[in-house]
Amino acid sequence: MTLKATGASLIALAIGMASGASAAEFDGVVIDAKLIGGQQYEALYARIAEWEEMTGATVNVISKKNHFELDKEFKSDIAARTTGWCVGSNHSSFASQYPSLYTDLSDLIPQETIDGFVKANIDAATLGGKLVMLPRAQFDVSALYYQKDIYEDAEQAAAFEAEYGYPLAVPETWDQLKDQAIFFADPPNFYGTQYAGKDEAIVGRFYELVVANGGKLFNDDFSPAFNSDAGKEALQWFVDLYEAGAVPAGTTNYLWDDLGNGFASGTIALNLDWPGWAGFFNDPSASKVAGNVGVAPAPKGSAGVRTGWSGFHGFSVTENCDNKEAAASLVAFLTNEDSQKLESSAGPLPSRTAVWDHISEQAKDDPYRSEVLAAFKETAATAFAVPPTEYWIEATNLIYPELQAAILGDKTVDEALADAADAVDSLMQEEGVY
Amino acid sequence: MKSLKLPPWLVLLLPAIIILAAVVLIPLVLSLYSSFTAYKLTRPDSLYRWIGTFNYEKAIGDAKFWAAFGRTVLLLTVALNLEMLFGLGLALMVSKVTRGQRALRTMMMFPMMFSPILVGFQFKFIFNDNVGLVNNALQSLGITDQAIPWLVDGNLAMFSIIFAEVWTATSVFAILILAGLYAIPKDPLEAAKVDGCTAWQSFRYVTLPFLMPFIYIAMAIRSLDVARAYDIVQIMTNGGPARRTELLWTLIGRTGYVDARMGYANAMGYISIFLAIFFTVFFFRKLTAARAELGMGV
Numbered sequence: 221m222t223l224k225a226t227g228a229s230l231i232a233l234a235i236g237m238a239s240g241a242s243a244a245e246f247d248g249v250v251i252d253a254k255l256i257g258g259q260q261y262e263a264l265y266a267r268i269a270e271w272e273e274m275t276g277a278t279v280n281v282i283s284k285k286n287h288f289e290l291d292k293e294f295k296s297d298i299a300a301r302t303t304g305w306c307v308g309s310n311h312s313s314f315a316s317q318y319p320s321l322y323t324d325l326s327d328l329i330p331q332e333t334i335d336g337f338v339k340a341n342i343d344a345a346t347l348g349g350k351l352v353m354l355p356r357a358q359f360d361v362s363a364l365y366y367q368k369d370i371y372e373d374a375e376q377a378a379a380f381e382a383e384y385g386y387p388l389a390v391p392e393t394w395d396q397l398k399d400q401a402i403f404f405a406d407p408p409n410f411y412g413t414q415y416a417g418k419d420e421a422i423v424g425r426f427y428e429l430v431v432a433n434g435g436k437l438f439n440d441d442f443s444p445a446f447n448s449d450a451g452k453e454a455l456q457w458f459v460d461l462y463e464a465g466a467v468p469a470g471t472t473n474y475l476w477d478d479l480g481n482g483f484a485s486g487t488i489a490l491n492l493d494w495p496g497w498a499g500f501f502n503d504p505s506a507s508k509v510a511g512n513v514g515v516a517p518a519p520k521g522s523a524g525v526r527t528g529w530s531g532f533h534g535f536s537v538t539e540n541c542d543n544k545e546a547a548a549s550l551v552a553f554l555t556n557e558d559s560q561k562l563e564s565s566a567g568p569l570p571s572r573t574a575v576w577d578h579i580s581e582q583a584k585d586d587p588y589r590s591e592v593l594a595a596f597k598e599t600a601a602t603a604f605a606v607p608p609t610e611y612w613i614e615a616t617n618l619i620y621p622e623l624q625a626a627i628l629g630d631k632t633v634d635e636a637l638a639d640a641a642d643a644v645d646s647l648m649q650e651e652g653v654y
Numbered sequence: 655m656k657s658l659k660l661p662p663w664l665v666l667l668l669p670a671i672i673i674l675a676a677v678v679l680i681p682l683v684l685s686l687y688s689s690f691t692a693y694k695l696t697r698p699d700s701l702y703r704w705i706g707t708f709n710y711e712k713a714i715g716d717a718k719f720w721a722a723f724g725r726t727v728l729l730l731t732v733a734l735n736l737e738m739l740f741g742l743g744l745a746l747m748v749s750k751v752t753r754g755q756r757a758l759r760t761m762m763m764f765p766m767m768f769s770p771i772l773v774g775f776q777f778k779f780i781f782n783d784n785v786g787l788v789n790n791a792l793q794s795l796g797i798t799d800q801a802i803p804w805l806v807d808g809n810l811a812m813f814s815i816i817f818a819e820v821w822t823a824t825s826v827f828a829i830l831i832l833a834g835l836y837a838i839p840k841d842p843l844e845a846a847k848v849d850g851c852t853a854w855q856s857f858r859y860v861t862l863p864f865l866m867p868f869i870y871i872a873m874a875i876r877s878l879d880v881a882r883a884y885d886i887v888q889i890m891t892n893g894g895p896a897r898r899t900e901l902l903w904t905l906i907g908r909t910g911y912v913d914a915r916m917g918y919a920n921a922m923g924y925i926s927i928f929l930a931i932f933f934t935v936f937f938f939r940k941l942t943a944a945r946a947e948l949g950m951g952v
Contacts, residue, residue, distance in 0.1 A: 295695040295914050317696055317914070408784070408793070408801035418894055469803035470783035472895035482784065610696075614913045624896035628806065 244276030246546040251277055252305035253550075254293065256533065257284030260496075264356070264554060264563050271553045277546050279307075287311050287533075294318055306541035307550055310353040312344050312531045313420065316610045322536040324350040328548035336557070341532055341571040344605035353534030354555040355571035357563035361518070361530040361603040363595040364397075365483060365491045365501060366390060368514040370404060379403075390516045394429065394527070397490055397519050398457060398466075404489040405466040413490045414482055415458065417472035422458075422623055423616040424606070425492075428529035429454035431604065432521025438607045441654045446619075447641035453522060455626055455633045462627045472624050484509060492518060492527075498592045499567045515591050517598040528603035532571055569596055611647060618643040685920045693917035695910075700917070709921035718897065719905065719922060726902045726929065729812070730880045733819045734873055740820065741827020741872070742865070748828070749835045763829065765822045774889025777818040781805050781890075805891055808898040815899055818886050823879070827872045834868030835861075866944035870937050877933035881926070902926045 255265065268279050282305060283293060291314050297303050298321060310322070326334065334342060334351070341355045370376065371388060380388040384399050391397040401412025416422050426446075427437045435450025445451075461467050468474070468482065476494070483491040484501055486508035504510040518527045535551040537544055553559065560575040570576055576597065583589040606612050619640045626636035648654060660668075689710070692703040713719050748758050765773075780787045781804035792798045804810045838861060846856045884903040887893065893904035906926065910919030 292911055295911070299695040299698050299916075301698055320697075408789075408799070418892065468784050469801050470806055473805050473891065485785075487784070614915075617908060617913055621894060621897045621900075624894060628896050628898075630896050630898075 244274065246543065246549065247276035249275075249277040249543050249546045251279045251307055251541075251543070251547055251550055252282050253279055253307040254283040254285075254290060254305055254309065255281055255307075256287055256290060256309040258286065260566065260568075263566065264559055267554070267559060267562065268550075271550055274553075275546065275549060277550070279550065287314060291317070294321060297321075303538050303540045304542070306538055306543070306547040308536050308538065310534045310536040312355075312534070312605050313424075313612065315345070315352055315534075315536075316347050316606075316608050316612055319348065319610055321538060322350075322352045323539045323541070323544055324352070325354060325537060325548060325551070326351040328537065328544055329354065329552055333552055333556075336572050336574065337555075338571050338573055338576070338600075340603065340605075344530075344532070344608075345534055347608050353536040354551050355532045355534045356555050357560035357568050357570040357572070357575065358533035359530065359569040359571045359600065360494050360496070360532060361528055361569075361596065361599050362492045362494055363518050363592075363599045364391070364516045365493050365497070366514045366516065367486070367489055367509055368512050370489050371514075390514065391490070391519050394432065394457060394519045394521055398461060401461055401466040401490055402464045405464065407465045407469075409487065411468050411482075411488050412466035413461065413492075414467050414471050414474065414479055414488050415461075415492070416476065416479060417470075417474050417624065417627070418620055419475065420613060420616040420620070421475055422472075423619045424529045426451075426454055426458070426619070426623055427606070428518075428527035428604075429457060429521055431529075432519075432523060432525045432527045434521070434523030434525065438609070442607065442609050442611070442648055443654060444641040444644040444648075447637040450521075450523070451637055452633050455623060455637060458623065458627050459633060463629075472627060483507075495569050495592065495596050496567060498589075502588055513588070515595040517595050526599060526602050528599055530600065530603035530605055569600065609653070611651060611653070614647060615644050618647060686924065688917050689920035689924055691917045693915075693920075695914035695916050705917075709918045710925065712918065713922045713925055718900070719925075721897065722893075722900045722902050722905045723926070723929065725812070725900060726881060726883070726926075729816060729819070729883060729901065730877060730929075730933065733816050733823075733880055734876055736816070736820050737824045737827050737876060738869060738873065740824045742831055742869070744824065744828040745831035745835055748832060759829070759832070762825045764825075766825050768822065770822065770885035771889060773818055773822050774886040777814060777821075777886070778805070778890045781814045806895055806898075811891055811895075811899045815887055815890055818890065819880065819883065822886070823876060826876060827869070830868050830872040831865055834865045838864045863944070863947060867941055867948070870941035870944060874934055874937035874941070877937060878930055881930045881933060902929070 255261070265281075272278055283290070285293065287309070290309060294308065295317075297305075298318065303321060308322070315322075329351075334354075337355060338359075341359065342351065345351055345353045345355055371390065377388040380400070380403050383403065386396075388400070391400055397413065403412065404410065405412040415425055430437055430446055430448075430451050433450035433453050435448045435454070436445040439445045446454075462471070474482070479491065479493060480497045480500065482488050483493065483497075484507035498515065501507050501513045502510050507513075520526050535554055537547040537551060541547045555571075557572060557574055557578075560570040560572050561578055564570045564575055564579050565582075570579065580590075580593055580597070583593050609615070622631070622636040622640035622643070625631040625639075626633050631639070688701060690704060690706060691701055692705050692708075693701045744762065748755060748762065751758060768776075779785075783789060783801045783803045783806065786804065788804060789798075789802055792802065802810070804814050842860050842864075843856060846860050851859070882903055883901055884907060887899060887901055887904050888907065891899040893900035893908070902922070903926075906919045906922045909915050909922065
C-alpha cells in the first residue's frame, strides 16, 4: 500500500464521517494484482467491482499474462525484490517454485471456508505446510475424448476382435487404447491417438502413466524413482505408438493447442485431453467432430490405477503485501461459491464440492454436458497433483529430452530413463535436496 | 584546501564514459560476477554465494553444452556460406537489371523487415508435418504419400532452421554485395575484356577480389547474428526434439529463465562469447588480407 492509498483512506474516512455512514471493511485500500490474462477469465474479473463496492477497497491490476509469462515475471520480481504487490494468479504446477513469495492463507481464511473446497485440491495447494493459494474453478484433469462412430462400424469391430481377441469398446486401460490406436491408424490421413511431446506436458503424461502402472516419479526424498519397471512400461507405451505410426510424426513437437486442434480436425480417433476443450470439440463452427464426440474417464494403467495428472489455477497473497487481510478477502471472494458457479457455467471444472453438485444438476437436460461432467468427475476422484518440489519444472526440463530420445529411437528405453534419472539425481544433489 | 580538478579531456570524455559504463560495463561485470555464484532468479540471496569456477567446470564437462556448441558452429558455417552464395547470385542478377532495379532492391529487403519471431511461426507452419504447406504440396503433387516430419527428423529439422535463417538473411549479403558491385571501377573490367578474358575469368579474377571486403564485412556481421541465433529456433523447435536442434542460446535461455539458474547460464554465455570472438577475428583478418590484396591498405 502506498501514500496514495493512505491519502485515499483519509479522504474516504472524512467522507464517511461527514455523511455519517459506517466505513466499509477495507475503505481506501489499494490491492495491486498480477492476474492470468485471457478472454475466458474476464467473466470472473468482472466480479471484482462487486468486491470493491462491498469492501471499499480498489483493485489495481498491474499485469495480465499467461502463466508461462507470469512465471518469468514472478521470478524477475523475486530477483529484483519487487514483491510488494498483493494478489497473484498461481498454478499448482508452478507454485512450488516460489517458496518465499506467497504467504500462508490458512492464517487469513476461516477454516470453514477452506473446508468448502475439494480436499485433494487443498492438499495440493499446501506446500511445506503453507496453504499458498485458494483454488479457483479452473481445475484440470484429462479424460478420454473419442469419435463415437468408430465404435459403430460392425465390420471394423469384427476385424478388431479377430486381430486382438477381445471386443472393440471404448478403452478402459492404456493397453487397450494402444491396441485400438494402432488398429485405427491410417497415416497420414488418420491417427489412432496423439500425445503432447515436449516440455512439462510430456513429462506430466509420463508421470501419470508411471503412477497408473503402480510406480512413482520421485521417492519421498525426491530422488528419481521413475527408472523402474513401471517407468519403463510407461515410456514403452509412447515408443510403441510412435514406432507403429499410430500418432502423428510431429507429435514430439506438439503442445496442447496442436492436440486440441488435431482432434477437432477429425483426424484423431482417441484423445486424452483437458476439460476446457469439451465445448470446442462439440461446436459445429469450430470442430469437424461436433456431434460425434464421446467422453469417457481416463483409462487405467497396468496397476489398475486411473491416470489423473491434475492441476488447477488459484490465487495467492504475497508475503510482502501491506494489507494481507484485504488481499485474502479478495482471494476468498474470487473463489467463493458464486464465483465458481460463474466460472464453471462456461465449462471449466470447479474446485468446491458444492459447486460440483450444482453444475451436475444444471447439466441434467444436456446429455453431452452430463457425459463430460460424469467422465471428468470420475477421473477427478482419483486425480493427483505434480510432486511438491520447487524443482519440478527444472526436473521436467531434464527428463523430457530423454523421453523424446527414446520415442524417436535415439536411445533405448533403458538408456533414456537411466540418463534422465542420473540428470535429475545430480540436480537434486546439487540443490542439497538430499 | 585544494579542490580536485580533473583535466579538461577527462571532463569532456566523462559523459561518454559514464553512459558506456552504465549500459555496457556494469551489466557485463555483474553478469561475469554472477557466473561465479550459485545465482538463481528465485533466490536473490544466492547472488552472494560465491562458488568459484564451479559453473565453468560444469559447463566445460557437460556433453550437452558442447553438442549445442557444435551444432551452433555447424549452423553458422552452413547458413553463412549459403547466404553468401545466394546473396552473391542475387546481387549479380539484380545488378544486371536495367529497369525497376530500385523496386527489386526494396523487395529484396522484405525478409529483413520481418521480426524473427514471425519468421519462426511462418516456417513452423510451412514445415508442419500434418497441416504444413510443404507436406500438403508434396502430397498433392503425388511426390510422397507420407507425412514428412520436417521439424522432428534430426537432419530435416536442422535443414528447416537453416532454410528459415537463409530466407531471412540472404538479403543482408545481397545488399552489401550489391553496394560492392556499384563501387567496382570500370577500368579493370574493360581491360580484362580487351585482354580476351571470358566472363567467368573476369568475374573470378577481377569482380570477386573487389567484392571480397564486402563479403567479409557481411560475414562478420552475420556470424555475430547467427552465433546468437535464438528466436527462430525457439519458435520452430525449441531446441528439440531430443535436443536435435539445441543451439547455445536456446540452451542458455532455458537454463537462465525457465530453470532460473542465471549464474550457470551466464557462465555458459561467457564461454560462448569465444565463438563470436573467434569468428569476428577470423573474418576481420580475412577482410584485412583482402583489402591489402587490392592495395587498399590495412
